[in-house]
Amino acid sequence: MGKKELGLLVLVLVIGAITTALNPRFLSAVNLLNMANLIGLFGVFSIGQGLVIITGGIDLAVGSIFALLGVVFIDLLANHDVAWPLALLFVLVGGLLIGALHGLLVTRAKLQPFVVTLCGLLIYRGAARYYTGDATIGFGYAEGLESLTWLASGRSFGVPNPFLILVVVSAVMAVVLHRSVFGRYLFAVGRNEEAARYSGIRTGLVVAGAYIVSGGLAGLSTVLLVFYTNSVSPSAFGSFYELYAIAAAVLGGCSLRGGEGSILGIVLGTVLLQILQNLVNILGIPSSLNFAVMGGVILLGALADQELARRAKVGVVARA
Amino acid sequence: MRTSLAGEPLLELSGIAKRFAGVLALSGVDFTLRAGEVHGLVGENGAGKSTLMKIIAGVHAEYEGEMRLDGRPVRFRNARDARDAGIGMVHQELSTVPELSVAENVLLGAQPTRMGVVSWRRMRAQARRQLDAFGIDVDPRAPVGSLPLGLQQMVELARVLLSGARIIILDEPTSALSPPEVERLFALLARLRETGRSTVFISHFLDDVLRVSDEVTVFRNGRRVEGARADAVDKAWLIERMVGAGHERLGESHAGEMRLADRPTAPVVMAAERLSVPGLFEDVSLSVYAGEVLGIYGFMGSGQLELARALAGKLPLDGGAVRVDGQAARLRGGTPAAKRAGIAFVPESRRAMLFAQEPVYRNISIAILERIGRVLLRPRAERRIAEGHVQSLGIRPAGVDRPVGQLSGGNQQKVALARWLTHLPRVLLLSEPTRGMDVGAKDDVVRIVRGLRDAGIGVVVVSSEPETVLSLADRILVMRRGAIAREFVGEPVSKDRLLAAA
Incomplete structure (x- = not known):
C-alpha cells in the first residue's frame, strides 16, 4: 500500500467516524450493506475509467453506454425472449466492441480521447432514447430470470453480490495493472509515450487495450445497474456516472496527465464517494447539496495531494 | 561578383568579452564590419561566433568592451535598440x-x-513590391508554413530588410537549404551588397563562406584567431585555424591523425538502398557490417540525425529499402516495428528515451519484459538482470531503485545503452551518444559501444561533433546537404580531414 492509498484509507476512516458520531445509524447493518451494494455497482466501471486515465486518456461515454446497452438488454429479455446467458453475452461483447471502437479512434485516427468519448456520450444517449421512443423500459412479464437476478442483485453469505463482484474484478485488475507486462506498459505509455515507443512497445495496442477493458467493465456494470433499478429510463439512466468514475479515479490517486494510479486507490476513491453520498442522506443535509459536498471534498483532496507532492519534491532536492 | 564598395568601417568592436555564469565565452575580441561587405565568420561549435553576433544584435546586453556604429559609441540594451x-x-x-x-x-x-x-489589398501590394525588389518570387497570399524552408528564410529576410536593417546577420543560413535555394540566397546577398548593406554570414560550410564573402574571420575558443580577404585564402587555411595546432581543450585528443580499420570482411547486417525523405536527405545508400562501428558525420542540418531517425522508423521514408540480415525491414510501423526488425535506436534526447520517475531497473528491463515473463512480471529477474548491467557498466550510484531522472546525464545514457544490452538488436543506432558528457563518462560510453561491437552487432553512430565519430568509429561516412559526400575506410583520418569533406 502506497502513501496515497494509506492517506485515503485514513480519510475514509475519519469521515466514517465523524458520521458515526453524528448519527450512529451509519454503522447499522442495513446502512453498511446498502453502501456495500452501491460501492460494488460504482466500483466496477470506475476501475475501467482508472485504466484509461492511467494511459493519459479519459472515457466520458460510460454513462451513455449504460443507457444504450441497458435498453437493448431489457428489450432482448422482455420482448424477444432471448435466453439470459445470450443477452448477458451480448451486453458484455457490446461493451467490449464499443471500447474497441473508442480505442481505434484514439490510436488509429489519432483523435483526442476527450473528443472521441464526448461524441460517444452524445451518440449512445441519443440512440438509447430513440430505441425506446424515449419511453422507460422494464422487464414486464419476462420469466426465467431468477438466477441472473440473484447474481446481479442478490446476496451471498449476507453480502451483496455486486460488492463481491467488485472484489473479484479488483483482484483480477490489480494483477493486470500491477503484476502483468500489460500493466507495466499502461504506466509506461502514460508516463512517456515516446519513450515507450523507443522501448519497442506497441503503444497503440496498449492504449486500445485500456479502452476495451473500460468498455467491457461498462458492459458488466450495465447488467448490475439494470437489476438495481429494474427498469431503464433512457434519458436519465447512468447519467453523470462517467463523472463519478472520473472522480473516484482522481480521488484514488490517478493523475489526468497519465502514468499514476492504483486499483486499491480507485476502489478506496469509490468507497469515499459513497460514504459522502451516504453522509448527506444520513445527516439530513438537503440532498440538493449532494454534488456540492462531493465537489468540495474532491477539491480539498486535490489541493492536499498537490501540497504533498510539492513537499516531496522539495525533500528530494534537499537531499540531492 | 566581388566588385565590393566596401570601404568605411560601419561597425567596430574592440576588446569584447562575455561571461556566462563566470565562464569566459568571448575574450578580447576585435571585429570590424565595413559598409557594403559580406563578412564570413567561421569556427567550431562553441567558438563564440553566435555569442558575438547576439551582442551586436542586442540579445546579450551585458558584456565588456566597446561597440561603435558609424564611429559613435553605442550600447544596445535589447534587440529593439539594435533594430x-x-x-x-x-x-x-x-x-x-x-x-x-x-x-x-x-x-x-x-x-x-x-x-x-x-x-x-494594400498589404499584399506592399509585400509584393518588397519581395520583387529582392527578386523573391512568391505568392504573398500563400501561408508561410506551406513554403519550402528556403523561401521561408527569404520571407524572414524580407521582413528584416523592411525594418530598415543596414547590417544583416545570417546565422547558418545555408545548412538546411538545397543547392538551388543556396544559389538564390547568394544572388540576394549580391544584391544587398550592391545597395551598400553589410552582411555577416555565419556558416560551417566553408566553401559557401569562401564563395560569398569579401572578408573572413576565424574564431576559436572565444577568441578571434585571424582574419583575411576571402580571395586570399582557401579551405585548408581556414580549417587549420579553426582546429588549432595544439590540443587546447580537454577531451580533444583526436586532433591528430589516426588510421581507420580496413573494410570488414564480415557479413552485412543492414543494407539501406536509395533512402529519401524530401527536404532532409536524398538517395542515401549504405551498408553496416557485423561487428563494426560505422560513424556518420556531418554538420548540423546535413541530414545524418534524420537518417538515423528514419532507419529507426521514427521518420517515414519516402523512398528506398532497408534490409536487415537480408530480410526486408518494414519500418512503417514506427520504432516498435523497427525494433522487431532488429534495429534499436538511442535518440540524442535522453528525456525522450527514459522514464524519469521510474527506477533504474524498470528502465533497463522495459524492452525485455515479454522475454522474462510472457504475461506476468517477474520483478526479481528484472532486478537481477539490471543489477548485472549497473555493475558491468559502472553506473553511479550503483543502486537499481533510484529514479533514473536523478542520475547524471552520462549515467542516464549508460542506462539507455544497458536497455539494449539486455537483448542485443542486430543494428544499434546511436544519435549523439556522448553529447554534453564529461570525459570519464565519454570513455565509459566508448567502452560500452566497443563491447557491443565485439558482440557482433552493427553499431551506427551519427553525430555533428567530429570528436564523437573519431573516438568511436571503425569506418566513417561524411554527409553533406542530405547526401553521402565521402567514405573514410582503411585510411588515415583526422578532424581537419573530416571538416574538409563535410
Missing part, C-alpha cells in the same frame, strides 16, 4: 509565423490600415 539602429538578425530557428500569409509575415507589426482596419 532601431539598423541591425537585423536572421536566426537559425526561423521566427516566421507558419499559419500567416507571406504578406502578413513580411509586414508583421507594420500592417497598412485603413480606418483602423487592416487593408489586405
Whole structure:
C-alpha cells in the first residue's frame, strides 16, 4: 500500500467516524450493506475509467453506454425472449466492441480521447432514447430470470453480490495493472509515450487495450445497474456516472496527465464517494447539496495531494 | 561578383568579452564590419561566433568592451535598440509565423490600415513590391508554413530588410537549404551588397563562406584567431585555424591523425538502398557490417540525425529499402516495428528515451519484459538482470531503485545503452551518444559501444561533433546537404580531414 492509498484509507476512516458520531445509524447493518451494494455497482466501471486515465486518456461515454446497452438488454429479455446467458453475452461483447471502437479512434485516427468519448456520450444517449421512443423500459412479464437476478442483485453469505463482484474484478485488475507486462506498459505509455515507443512497445495496442477493458467493465456494470433499478429510463439512466468514475479515479490517486494510479486507490476513491453520498442522506443535509459536498471534498483532496507532492519534491532536492 | 564598395568601417568592436555564469565565452575580441561587405565568420561549435553576433544584435546586453556604429559609441540594451539602429538578425530557428500569409509575415507589426482596419489589398501590394525588389518570387497570399524552408528564410529576410536593417546577420543560413535555394540566397546577398548593406554570414560550410564573402574571420575558443580577404585564402587555411595546432581543450585528443580499420570482411547486417525523405536527405545508400562501428558525420542540418531517425522508423521514408540480415525491414510501423526488425535506436534526447520517475531497473528491463515473463512480471529477474548491467557498466550510484531522472546525464545514457544490452538488436543506432558528457563518462560510453561491437552487432553512430565519430568509429561516412559526400575506410583520418569533406 502506497502513501496515497494509506492517506485515503485514513480519510475514509475519519469521515466514517465523524458520521458515526453524528448519527450512529451509519454503522447499522442495513446502512453498511446498502453502501456495500452501491460501492460494488460504482466500483466496477470506475476501475475501467482508472485504466484509461492511467494511459493519459479519459472515457466520458460510460454513462451513455449504460443507457444504450441497458435498453437493448431489457428489450432482448422482455420482448424477444432471448435466453439470459445470450443477452448477458451480448451486453458484455457490446461493451467490449464499443471500447474497441473508442480505442481505434484514439490510436488509429489519432483523435483526442476527450473528443472521441464526448461524441460517444452524445451518440449512445441519443440512440438509447430513440430505441425506446424515449419511453422507460422494464422487464414486464419476462420469466426465467431468477438466477441472473440473484447474481446481479442478490446476496451471498449476507453480502451483496455486486460488492463481491467488485472484489473479484479488483483482484483480477490489480494483477493486470500491477503484476502483468500489460500493466507495466499502461504506466509506461502514460508516463512517456515516446519513450515507450523507443522501448519497442506497441503503444497503440496498449492504449486500445485500456479502452476495451473500460468498455467491457461498462458492459458488466450495465447488467448490475439494470437489476438495481429494474427498469431503464433512457434519458436519465447512468447519467453523470462517467463523472463519478472520473472522480473516484482522481480521488484514488490517478493523475489526468497519465502514468499514476492504483486499483486499491480507485476502489478506496469509490468507497469515499459513497460514504459522502451516504453522509448527506444520513445527516439530513438537503440532498440538493449532494454534488456540492462531493465537489468540495474532491477539491480539498486535490489541493492536499498537490501540497504533498510539492513537499516531496522539495525533500528530494534537499537531499540531492 | 566581388566588385565590393566596401570601404568605411560601419561597425567596430574592440576588446569584447562575455561571461556566462563566470565562464569566459568571448575574450578580447576585435571585429570590424565595413559598409557594403559580406563578412564570413567561421569556427567550431562553441567558438563564440553566435555569442558575438547576439551582442551586436542586442540579445546579450551585458558584456565588456566597446561597440561603435558609424564611429559613435553605442550600447544596445535589447534587440529593439539594435533594430532601431539598423541591425537585423536572421536566426537559425526561423521566427516566421507558419499559419500567416507571406504578406502578413513580411509586414508583421507594420500592417497598412485603413480606418483602423487592416487593408489586405494594400498589404499584399506592399509585400509584393518588397519581395520583387529582392527578386523573391512568391505568392504573398500563400501561408508561410506551406513554403519550402528556403523561401521561408527569404520571407524572414524580407521582413528584416523592411525594418530598415543596414547590417544583416545570417546565422547558418545555408545548412538546411538545397543547392538551388543556396544559389538564390547568394544572388540576394549580391544584391544587398550592391545597395551598400553589410552582411555577416555565419556558416560551417566553408566553401559557401569562401564563395560569398569579401572578408573572413576565424574564431576559436572565444577568441578571434585571424582574419583575411576571402580571395586570399582557401579551405585548408581556414580549417587549420579553426582546429588549432595544439590540443587546447580537454577531451580533444583526436586532433591528430589516426588510421581507420580496413573494410570488414564480415557479413552485412543492414543494407539501406536509395533512402529519401524530401527536404532532409536524398538517395542515401549504405551498408553496416557485423561487428563494426560505422560513424556518420556531418554538420548540423546535413541530414545524418534524420537518417538515423528514419532507419529507426521514427521518420517515414519516402523512398528506398532497408534490409536487415537480408530480410526486408518494414519500418512503417514506427520504432516498435523497427525494433522487431532488429534495429534499436538511442535518440540524442535522453528525456525522450527514459522514464524519469521510474527506477533504474524498470528502465533497463522495459524492452525485455515479454522475454522474462510472457504475461506476468517477474520483478526479481528484472532486478537481477539490471543489477548485472549497473555493475558491468559502472553506473553511479550503483543502486537499481533510484529514479533514473536523478542520475547524471552520462549515467542516464549508460542506462539507455544497458536497455539494449539486455537483448542485443542486430543494428544499434546511436544519435549523439556522448553529447554534453564529461570525459570519464565519454570513455565509459566508448567502452560500452566497443563491447557491443565485439558482440557482433552493427553499431551506427551519427553525430555533428567530429570528436564523437573519431573516438568511436571503425569506418566513417561524411554527409553533406542530405547526401553521402565521402567514405573514410582503411585510411588515415583526422578532424581537419573530416571538416574538409563535410
